């Protein structure tokens with residue numbers, strides 16, 4: 256049975272991905288800061304180890320690594336947990352640097368720290384890393400300089416990692432807009448009911464896992480299209 260670690264699995268895309276993989280028979284290790292929400296989200300799923308905690312906490316990350324060791328390996332790491340930063344998002348000229356450090360800590364340093372901790376089992380499995388990115392990593396939207404530059408750094412980490420680790424598949428996945436808490440936080444007071452549900456992105460994630468295209472940056476909207484015949 257393949258084994259996956261998904262961060263930020265109590266709601267949104269992480270929850271949708273965890274449910275889909277569990278239904279396919281994967282064994283899961285999941286986290287989120289709020290233990291009750293995580294337990295509620297995983298209720299009814301078989302073979303899930305819920306390890307509540309904050310990905311920026313080295314002690315929690317060590318707990319995740321211990322859970323991976325207990326499971327006997329790791330085929331897939333999904334770095335999904337994310338921090339938007341202040342809401343509404345400030346212009347860069349006003350961006351509080353202590354907040355920026357927290358955004359980078361969650362969106363850049365914690366994913367890399369998990370990759371470092373889990374490199375050995377991932378390599379042993381010739382496994383897959385999916386770092387969840389954003390269009391804000393490549394588009395210059397006013398107000399998105401903190402979160403967007405953190406996701407751009409995550410994209411570049413992913414690209415260099417792919418060059419350094421040819422035995423792994425390393426993906427940055429841009430999911431596109433989704434109707435989630437993080438998105439509502441980015442658009443405070445706005446009606447976001449026209450945005451697609453996070454479940455709509457799961458087929459793109461599954462396609463990366465199943466088809467294992469070359470490492471790189473992928474948009475979920477492109478992966479939703481049929482494969483181009485060669």
Ligand SMILES: NC(=O)c1ccc[n+]([C@@H]2O[C@H](COP(=O)([O-])OP(=O)(O)OC[C@H]3O[C@@H](n4cnc5c(N)ncnc54)[C@H](OP(=O)(O)O)[C@@H]3O)[C@@H](O)[C@H]2O)c1
Nearest residue numbers: 263265266267268287288289309310336337432433435437
């Ligand atoms: N929604 C969008 O439109 C959109 C667009 C582009 C990219 N993305 C990306 O898609 C991914 C999923 O976002 P989402 O919209 O599904 O978010 P979401 O619904 O707000 O869910 C975020 C999840 O991450 C957990 N989390 C947050 N900070 C954490 C931390 N420090 N440690 C551990 N868990 C943490 C949350 O639980 P707790 O709060 O209990 O910790 C929750 O389970 C993120 O990487 C995001 O940047 C989203």
